[in-house]
Amino acid sequence: MKNIRFFVLGLAVLSGVAGFATSVQAEVITGQSGNVRAEISYEQPQEYQYKNVQIKIVRAGKSVLEQNLPQDSEYDRPIGALLDKNDQNKLPVLDLDGDKEPEVVADFFTGGAHCCTYSLIYRYDSKANQYKKVRQEWGNGGYRLKDLDRDGLPEFESRDDRFAYAFTSYATSGYPLQIWQYRQGKMIDVTRRYPKLIYAHAFELWQTFLSARNEVDNGKGFLSAYLADKYMLGQGEDGWQKVKQAYKGSDRNQYFAELRKFLRETGYLK
Ligand SMILES: [Ca+2]
Ligand SMILES: [Ca+2]
Incomplete structure (x- = not known):
């Protein structure tokens, strides 16, 4: 039965929520592949609320994307923020389609007992020198x-x-x-x-x-x-x-x- 219900990211996430903090401080999760580096930053969560969630993607030292992410609510949080401190792959940057250009896969959890998880997948458009994203909904589950x-x-x-x-x-x-x-x-x-x-x-x-x-x-x-x-x-x-x-x-x-x-x-x- 366990194997059928393997992706309850949401549950794993709840148990990993960081402790309360008294001062507002930025926290960052990062990922890198070649000269592409991505980071998501947010204020240290207070009472499970995540504020000012921002994404930044840097290519060869130059910032190409820097923006605030719309959140479904303040409980909406990057899943990478909830992983173990020693987890190296908090913000996956990897080539998903084999065109030698890495994508950035930013996973989020909207809060609640199960629901919902989703991914924002960023792809580099070299002509426009811009990142474009798609949003993939995973519902109560998640993916591997x-x-x-x-x-x-x-x-x-x-x-x-x-x-x-x-x-x-x-x-x-x-x-x-x-x-x-x-x-x-x-x-x-x-x-x-x-x-x-x-x-x-x-x-x-x-x-x-x-x-x-x-x-x-x-x-x-x-x-x-x-x-x-x-x-x-x-x-x-x-x-x-x-x-x-x-x-x-x-x-x-x-x-x-x-x-x-x-x-x-x-x-x-x-
Ligand atoms: Ca394959
Ligand atoms: Ca690619």
Whole structure:
């Protein structure tokens, strides 16, 4: 079950919040690749509030970007600020798409028990000598950077967070696998290019369902995510057969109807 719920950045974040301070002092997190150096600064947090969050990107000693970041609220904070002091990679600066130019990946957490995490990904536009960003929402979850196909470029391994609370509580929600690539300023959902990983993920969800089906909500949350994975594998019908055989809840007809509707709304069932 643990592996299915691996990215609860939010929870890790809460436990790492810095202590209260009496004087306002700037704190900085940094990252560097080649001659590109990025930093995020903010006032020392007071009562979990982060003020004056700024980003700065310097190329070969020259500042190219320097701006205040809009925050959803004052609880909105850079995740790097909450990592262990010895963590070297607080503000990742790395080439995500193989064009030899590093991007800056700034992760944030908006506060609350789970929700939400998001990334601001900055890309250098050499013609304009400017950085342009995209914002990627991760919801309650997060992601891991991992080179899944070993081509030397990292993928964002994540989950479809729309399944949080969809059929049950947060703790018993399961999620379909989601894999993203960053290419020239855009985030692309490439999950279906990794059928072996989806298969392994579906298998794991099924195992989790089996161990949870006698508990609250009969393992509904895991079964829903399992079926979404099966659709991505082109095995929707096979998935439904297994689901109908295995689900023992007394609300089966209603659950199946709602599940079908949800899978259509989320684009798994076409
Ligand atoms: Ca790049
Ligand atoms: Ca890769």
